[in-house]
């Protein structure tokens with residue numbers, strides 16, 4: 001497979017037959033775990049419905065779940081078949097029931113879905129958690145339809161276990177060019193003047209249009225059919241977890257959640273049923289050793305799409321970063337959230 005790839009094609013597609021060393025790093029869990037010692041920073045090769053009941057209750061800070069959407073799709077050798085709406089609803093209920101006990105009282109959960117399953121996921125999520133928001137990610141890739149609008153979005157639901165949860169607003173601000181720089185008494189108002197241009201770090205909304213789906217020339221790309229971008233997972237993780245927290249992904253796929261956790265100094269636990277994907281996940285986790293790079297996230301700031309030259313300049317240190325006070329907010333949603341909502 002690898003021999004036929006174009007020079008710039010970085011896609012990770014190590015076949016299972018050559019990936020034994022990576023598979024050997026994965027574990028199986030067949031007995032109840034009193035604590036996280038055995039499973040911490042591991043890829044568990046198994047079925048999340050069987051493994052979750054064996055993990056210790058209230059042990060993880062953040063769950064990021066990207067389950068199969070309600071489409072007929074083959075994951076490695078296994079085909080997920082489109083279900084009747086009521087059956088997908090029950091499937092969603094069952095996996096949420098399995099992960100719920102693992103989340104700490106002040107933990108958060110994010111669930112990815114497409115527009116169709118979003119109608120179901122949002123509803124069922126509310127049976128178990130406090131639903132906080134629905135993020136819409138505008139994805140530029142999508143197949144045109146003859147008698148319908150091309151699908152150009154996915155949803156990510158955000159929910160918490162209680163009214164106590166972390167939300168690190170400053171960690172997820174987006175750096176934007178200032179088009180009309182406004183001054184007060186000659187000084188920039190809410191923006192920063194640099195040699196390379198004028199910028200403002202803005203509060204992120206629930207509409208994300210700065211994330212590209214991984215493609216063949218990106219180092220993070222694998223042959224997984226539904227891989228999420230590291231940048232997307234990084235936003236979730238930076239907002240809703242702290243360093244050394246435990247992040248759990250019950251549908252790990254190519255390992256994006258674990259890789260990002262490692263790069264951002266979080267602990268990770270991931271479950272993936274397909275051995276082939278476990279190989280790619282572990283390969284990526286190894287590649288992340290000593291490599292903290294996340295495309296589109298440079299010097300602690302998320303950048304708009306098509307700002308590669310500015311990002312490079314920032315990496316070289318030619319740009320003075322606008323100040324970004326980083327603080328943890330234990331948010332009570334009944335409190336006014338002017339800072340978050342007014343930008």
Ligand SMILES: C[S@@+](CC[C@H](N)C(=O)[O-])C[C@H]1O[C@@H](n2cnc3c(N)ncnc32)[C@H](O)[C@@H]1O
Pocket residue numbers: 046047048049066067068069075224226227228229250251252253254255256257271272273274277
């Ligand atoms: C939508 S993909 C996740 C992709 C992942 N976010 C990534 O970035 O690569 C869903 C994954 O769940 C896995 N899966 C499906 N059912 C599972 C189960 N019962 N237990 C564990 N993994 C499962 C599939 O093999 C597939 O890789």
